[in-house]
Amino acid sequence: MARDPDFEADLAAYGGWRALAREQSLWAVWLYRAGRRIDRRPPGAARRWLGRLYWPLFRLVETVTGVSLPKGADIGPGLRIWHFGGIFVNESARVGARCVLRQGVTLGNRHPDGPSPWLGDDVEIGAYAQILGGVRVGHGARIGAMAVVLQDVPDGASAVGNPARVIAARGVRPAAAITADGGLPPPESAA
Numbered sequence: 001m002a003r004d005p006d007f008e009a010d011l012a013a014y015g016g017w018r019a020l021a022r023e024q025s026l027w028a029v030w031l032y033r034a035g036r037r038i039d040r041r042p043p044g045a046a047r048r049w050l051g052r053l054y055w056p057l058f059r060l061v062e063t064v065t066g067v068s069l070p071k072g073a074d075i076g077p078g079l080r081i082w083h084f085g086g087i088f089v090n091e092s093a094r095v096g097a098r099c100v101l102r103q104g105v106t107l108g109n110r111h112p113d114g115p116s117p118w119l120g121d122d123v124e125i126g127a128y129a130q131i132l133g134g135v136r137v138g139h140g141a142r143i144g145a146m147a148v149v150l151q152d153v154p155d156g157a158s159a160v161g162n163p164a165r166v167i168a169a170r171g172v173r174p175a176a177a178i179t180a181d182g183g184l185p186p187p188e189s190a191a
Contacts, residue, residue, distance in 0.1 A: 007033040009077030013098070025081035028067035031057055035071030075099075076121065083127070096121035096139065104128035110150075120155065 010029050011017060019026050035054050041047040054071070062068045066085035069075065073089050076097035081087060083103040089095065093107040093116040105125050107117045115134030119125075123137050126145030131137060138155035147164040158167045 004033055004037065006036075006077040009097070010079050013078045013080040023084070024065045025067050025084035025087070028061050028065050028069050028084070028087075029079055029081065031061050032069035032071060032073075032075065039071060086128075090116040092116040094118045096123060098122050100124040102127040102129075102145070106130045106132070108132055117149075 007030065010026070010033070011019065014023055014026050020030070031054075035058065038047060038050045038054055041050070058070070067081060067087045069087075069089050070091040072091035073093045073095065075089070075095040076099065078098035079095065080098075080100045081102075082100065086104040087101055088106045088108060090108045092109070095107070096119050098121055099119055100123070102125060104127050106129075107119070108130070109116050110133040117131040117133070117135045117137065119131075119137045120139035120141065122140045123143070124141075125131070125143040126147065128145060129143045129147045129149065131143065131149040133150060135149055135152055137143065137149070137153045137159075138157065140156045141153045142158040143149055143153070143164070144158065144160035146162065147160050148162040149159050149164040151164070151166070153159045153164075153166055159165065160167060
């Protein structure tokens with residue numbers, strides 16, 4: 001089996017290979033990484049055969065674990081899912097490195113074929129939180145349990161409530177929007 005540094009980072013977030021026996025969510029993460037490896041294979045019979053094997057395994061793991069991580073999503077290394085179950089990530093969502101998801105989390109679009117969330121690195125999402133639409137959640141942000149996030153969350157900030165409101169944290173201005181590169185815009189000049 002070829003070395004997969006992304007899955008190795010996932011394993012490290014779970015505490016190593018022994019986690020496969022006790023963490024059902026890791027099964028879904030492993031299958032997600034396997035699906036991504038299949039898509040990177042050169043076209044041919046092996047890729048077609050593995051692709052046909054992937055889909056029934058995806059449905060089985062999704063049903064057994066309650067974790068839906070489609071291979072079309074872009075998920076960075078070091079993903080940690082606590083307390084598996086009820087986790088749905090839209091196929092066009094982007095999740096940065098070292099992110100944490102808890103049970104019941106949804107990263108989805110608000111309308112059919114609409115945009116999906118973008119999460120920066122080191123984002124933590126509380127239980128049953130919903131992040132919907134083309135929302136950008138900045139690096140190091142925290143989303144509270146049962147929050148419904150419909151607006152951008154700056155780097156290092158927290159969002160809580162339904163609908164979620166942004167709370168300043170670690171020197172971040174809550175009203176600031178996230179720029180295209182994921183950072184905060186420069187402070188407004190005093191007029």
